[in-house]
Amino acid sequence: MADLNILFTSAGRRVSLLRSFRRALDELALPGSIIAADAGLSAAATFVADEKAQVPRIDHDGYIDALLELCDAKSVRALVSLVDTDLVLLSENAQRFEQLGTTPLVCSAATNRICFDKVSTHAFFTDNDIRTPQVLSDAETEGLSSDDFPVMVKPWDGSGSAGVHVAANAQELAFYRDTTPNAMVQRLVVGDEYTCDAYVDFSGTVRCVVPRRRLETRAGEVSKGLTVRDPVIIDAVTDCVDKLPHAVGCMTVQCFKTRDGSVEFIEVNPRFGGGHPLTIHAGANFPKWILQELTTGQCDASFDCWTDDLVMLRYDAEVITQGSLIR
């Protein structure tokens, strides 16, 4: 069998995820390398992968060509992106990778476009009867009374929690609308926040959903999370992901469960999220399933293969290296 080399682009700090792919290769006794690419030389994950590569920035014209060249030179079997910003581009160029024998693990361009900006995501939710907090028009925003606060202000093209603010009153709302580029105003949901990892197999079927309750966040990313086997959330997430046109692989779905028991969706990231390691530790081994599908066309995924009530407590670990290697 040819080596099962996996290329991760925007590898960044995803050390734990890359190590899980490394373990999955070993567990399945598959020959292959984990290759970590990043635009910078100082991405921690590039120092723990089997091989590293520097690629142009995503907004550089030569980005896709550089990835194609790398996939060809390294006989890459599958390509995984770990940020939002190149997903549309990768899906538009999927055939070029496939011609080289590289499977880009990306959803359809249609799904990536829906997920990438928050206005499109909101339209997708409302068009498909998926509950989501109301986005306010300018007129509705002007008409807010003091009882309507707090509300959310966020850039419609933002990623993660970047630029997201909670406005407690009209003064703060005016300030954040002024200072947030492409601001949209949305009602605040009160409830428990969940990030759900959905596994969609290569035929497009949702095969597993792991809801992770956010217990604590840091810099917009989960720092403490808990697996919760809640059938209401699992069903709602399955329904939501099913309605996306041609999703595949790991879909990371943000939602709230409110006090009245309803599930309100915030956004979908069609890629591995930062908090995904908890899902793998709980037994939902997405990396292994991806490798199984790549090699046999089938995988072990199931809805009940993971451990409920498992906690992830994150902390800072470090890679130490010579300064000359990051310049």
Next chain:
Amino acid sequence: MADLNILFTSAGRRVSLLRSFRRALDELALPGSIIAADAGLSAAATFVADEKAQVPRIDHDGYIDALLELCDAKSVRALVSLVDTDLVLLSENAQRFEQLGTTPLVCSAATNRICFDKVSTHAFFTDNDIRTPQVLSDAETEGLSSDDFPVMVKPWDGSGSAGVHVAANAQELAFYRDTTPNAMVQRLVVGDEYTCDAYVDFSGTVRCVVPRRRLETRAGEVSKGLTVRDPVIIDAVTDCVDKLPHAVGCMTVQCFKTRDGSVEFIEVNPRFGGGHPLTIHAGANFPKWILQELTTGQCDASFDCWTDDLVMLRYDAEVITQGSLIR
């Protein structure tokens, strides 16, 4: 020899630091346990220590008594706090710990009071001819012209980067002054930012300074740092720490080196900082030196024992455990 049990309070996410103390015990072939205490049950470091303990919150009346009880029950040889908020209290109660045979690794109450609030720190700097950016009076703040921006707004009793904002203009300044409790306004320094770890031995002598340049931060803490053997910074930090009344152990000094080569001090945290692991990896083994002083009264500390131009790239690692253990 009695066991060299070390108790860390507010252990939080300090997994790497606690492991370094564990390694130092092993390297010196000292019997002893690393005990991690925290007010919460979900502190990652408590799951990697040899033993864990839950203590009341620092603002609870029973905090000191609970620590004393723990030190007595566990025959604790030394106590190390990893946050700012209990340092004054611990130094005021130092004798009570010493009577039990526990050495609290804290500076004098005078030094802790200087470091704890930013107004006192600023007064200490200016009284001792230590360069620091100007803090503006209300009248000076009102009189700022557009050329004076950006400026810093921060709570004088804040910790780390919590509540610190850069105001780009008069509108933002007014907003942040309104919304920041105990706001102080300070001129912004332009230059390279350094966190310097100074080791002060038990006799009060500065024995080592490791400047770490901040290459990148995340949630106010260093995520990428570089050791820099800069004699100007090392001398300035030594002078600054020397002037504090009875400092001891690890002093974490924040400063900037400006374009004209001067060193401007921002604050001093009289405890191990979050980015300290780089200093240990570089060879300045503060944990080992502390253990040596506790057992022999002497230590290997020196100014030139560490590796220049070494990089730390941090990433999220995780502890996984049962949900029942954090409830």
